[in-house]
Amino acid sequence: MASLFALVDCNSFYASCERVFRPDLQSRPVVVLSNNDGCIIARSAEAKALGIPMGAPYFKHRNMLRRNGVAVFSSNYALYGDLSARVMNVLGRFSPRMEVYSIDEAFLELSGMPGGAERHARRLRATVLRWTGIPVSVGLGSTRTLAKIANRFAKQQERCRGVFDLDNSLRPELVLNSMPVRDIWGIGRRHARRLEAHGVHTALDFRNMDRNWVKRRMGVTGLHTLLELRGISCFGWERNPGMRKSILSSRSFGRPVECFAQMREAVACHAERVAEKLRRQGSVASGVTVFVETNRFAPGLPQYANSGFAAVHPATLHTPTVLGAALSLLERLFREGYQYKKCGVMLSGLEQEQGRWLSLLDPVPGDHCEQSRLMRAVDGINERWGRDTVRFAASGLERVWTMRQDMRSPRYTSAWAELPVVRAG
Amino acid sequence: MMLFFAGCGLAPKATRPIREPVLCNLVGSCVAAGFPSPADDYMERPLDLNEHLVQRPESTYFVRVTGDSMIEAGIHDGDLLVVDRSRTPVAGDVVIACVDGEFLVKRLARSAEGQVVLLPENSGYAPLAVPPEADFSLWGVAVHVIHSL
Numbered sequence: 001m002a003s004l005f006a007l008v009d010c011n012s013f014y015a016s017c018e019r020v021f022r023p024d025l026q027s028r029p030v031v032v033l034s035n036n037d038g039c040i041i042a043r044s045a046e047a048k049a050l051g052i053p054m055g056a057p058y059f060k061h062r063n064m065l066r067r068n069g070v071a072v073f074s075s076n077y078a079l080y081g082d083l084s085a086r087v088m089n090v091l092g093r094f095s096p097r098m099e100v101y102s103i104d105e106a107f108l109e110l111s112g113m114p115g116g117a118e119r120h121a122r123r124l125r126a127t128v129l130r131w132t133g134i135p136v137s138v139g140l141g142s143t144r145t146l147a148k149i150a151n152r153f154a155k156q157q158e159r160c161r162g163v164f165d166l167d168n169s170l171r172p173e174l175v176l177n178s179m180p181v182r183d184i185w186g187i188g189r190r191h192a193r194r195l196e197a198h199g200v201h202t203a204l205d206f207r208n209m210d211r212n213w214v215k216r217r218m219g220v221t222g223l224h225t226l227l228e229l230r231g232i233s234c235f236g237w238e239r240n241p242g243m244r245k246s247i248l249s250s251r252s253f254g255r256p257v258e259c260f261a262q263m264r265e266a267v268a269c270h271a272e273r274v275a276e277k278l279r280r281q282g283s284v285a286s287g288v289t290v291f292v293e294t295n296r297f298a299p300g301l302p303q304y305a306n307s308g309f310a311a312v313h314p315a316t317l318h319t320p321t322v323l324g325a326a327l328s329l330l331e332r333l334f335r336e337g338y339q340y341k342k343c344g345v346m347l348s349g350l351e352q353e354q355g356r357w358l359s360l361l362d363p364v365p366g367d368h369c370e371q372s373r374l375m376r377a378v379d380g381i382n383e384r385w386g387r388d389t390v391r392f393a394a395s396g397l398e399r400v401w402t403m404r405q406d407m408r409s410p411r412y413t414s415a416w417a418e419l420p421v422v423r424a425g
Numbered sequence: 426m427m428l429f430f431a432g433c434g435l436a437p438k439a440t441r442p443i444r445e446p447v448l449c450n451l452v453g454s455c456v457a458a459g460f461p462s463p464a465d466d467y468m469e470r471p472l473d474l475n476e477h478l479v480q481r482p483e484s485t486y487f488v489r490v491t492g493d494s495m496i497e498a499g500i501h502d503g504d505l506l507v508v509d510r511s512r513t514p515v516a517g518d519v520v521i522a523c524v525d526g527e528f529l530v531k532r533l534a535r536s537a538e539g540q541v542v543l544l545p546e547n548s549g550y551a552p553l554a555v556p557p558e559a560d561f562s563l564w565g566v567a568v569h570v571i572h573s574l
Contacts, residue, residue: 022526023523023526023527023528023562023564024526026526086482086483086484089482089483090483090484127511130484130510130511131481131483131484131511132483132484132510133510412486413486413487419487419488419489419505420486420488420489420528421488421489421490421491421528422488422489422490422491422506422521422528422529422530423491423492423527423528423530424490424491424492424493424494424495424496424500424502424530424531424545425491425492425493425494425529425550
């Protein structure tokens with residue numbers, strides 16, 4: 001049977017998360033700020049209607065937001081992560097095949113659903129809203145690219161009530177024609193500009209182009225997008241969507257960091273986090289990269305950015321090993337006299353912990369067993385009793401460099417002390 | 426010749442290189458000596474309160490109670506409520522209602538005229554008839570109360 005893809009996308013996800021436990025915000029505009037309260041990274045529909053642009057610097061719009069009674073939040077990833085997992089778990093009940101695409105999007109296989117795909121999608125949407133409090137939109141199409149377009153249409157058109165099936169649409173051309181070419185999934189800004197210069201403005205224009213031209217100018221990715229628009233599925237279900245090639249922990253500082261001691265803490269903290277992520281996906285890593293940088297957008301200040309790599313042999317999942325490598329890299333990278341804005345630690349050369357190659361010449365797998373058990377115990381404690389219950393002293397106790405989050409909402413679902421309050425009065 | 430001891434992690438001292446060749450256990454598993462435990466065949470998972478309290482983790486939230494209007498239903502100030510949003514609220518349920526932007530915990534009822542009424546469980550409080558024009562919704566159904574003694 002032909003595939004039918006559903007793209008389920010949470011509406012203004014971060015803003016919707018803030019509303020689940022704040023019913024008073026239901027019809028008020030809501031925005032969420034990036035790390036360090038720098039930019040606006042999420043807007044409710046009401047906030048969009050006010051003309052607040054995505055990515056706008058917060059300080060520039062502060063007065064305007066206040067005048068319009070917009071509720072402003074620092075990002076609360078503990079909350080968003082929990083609600084995302086709930087949404088994905090509910091979605092999993094509605095399809096035998098699902099691929100989580102991002103924190104707020106998932107593709108589902110919906111062919112052959114009893115009662116028809118659209119009805120199934122409507123039930124799915126109602127269930128997610130009822131169970132988790134998060135509104136979603138569903139787009140249906142015979143390829144992923146068409147499902148994406150259908151989803152966008154469902155969001156824009158009030159009369160769709162959150163679900164649109166492009167595959168069963170009477171006039172699919174009209175829908176494709178309403179979609180600007182630069183908004184097609186998989187078409188980058190550079191190609192979009194070129195296409196527009198060539199007189200191709202909408203998805204329909206693009207679909208009708210000559211495939212050889214597209215292949216020559218835009219490569220095989222462009223060709224795939226073209227074919228997907230014609231209903232020929234090129235991006236099927238990944239056979240092994242699992243493992244990433246590298247993982248990263250990095251973040252901007254709340255305030256500029258100048259001294260080595262603070263930088264050392266920050267790098268240690270990222271090393272700890274990234275090693276934890278590594279273990280969570282059951283991998284070991286054989287390379288550690290550390291990078292530091294000053295604020296590129298602060299003209300007049302001396303600028304410096306650098307990174308360093310160290311190989312780790314044998315591949316490891318042991319935080320102290322990663323930590324040691326990262327800190328000695330930092331000693332080589334760090335220069336006095338700069339105001340640093342950001343640092344990070346990346347692990348690369350990932351392999352599955354189970355089933356990796358052992359070499360007779362490698363020192364002692366016994367060490368690995370023991371390290372693995374120790375780290376599992378640490379992770380277990382932190383999972384059970386909360387992040388940072390057990391941590392490495394190198395990552396600091398005060399952490400003056402941490403994020404600025406002056407307007408973060410409570411962690412309603414992950415901290416006992418911050419649960420929502422209901423009044424019996 | 427030098428060999429590394431590839432043990433099972435139970436012998437930390439022996440992980441340094443030693444001069445004599447030793448037999449290695451290359452499979453990283455441990456073989457325990459001694460009598461097998463007679464309880465081994467009867468191992469079961471310990472009881473997990475989550476299983477008892479949480480039917481659907483996706484739709485279950487915990488909330489904290491403030492106030493004493495539900496005290497006769499066994500819900501005290503400071504108690505935890507386990508709330509399931511997947512339950513369809515029916516009359517008689519203890520519900521989390523949202524009235525004019527505030528969360529209230531009350532027992533759900535309907536008046537003879539079909540109006541929603543939120544009942545307290547404390548004679549010191551009056552029932553709250555929800556006027557049709559009020560900003561009102563039902564957020565979830567409370568399914569357990571957790572009260573510390």
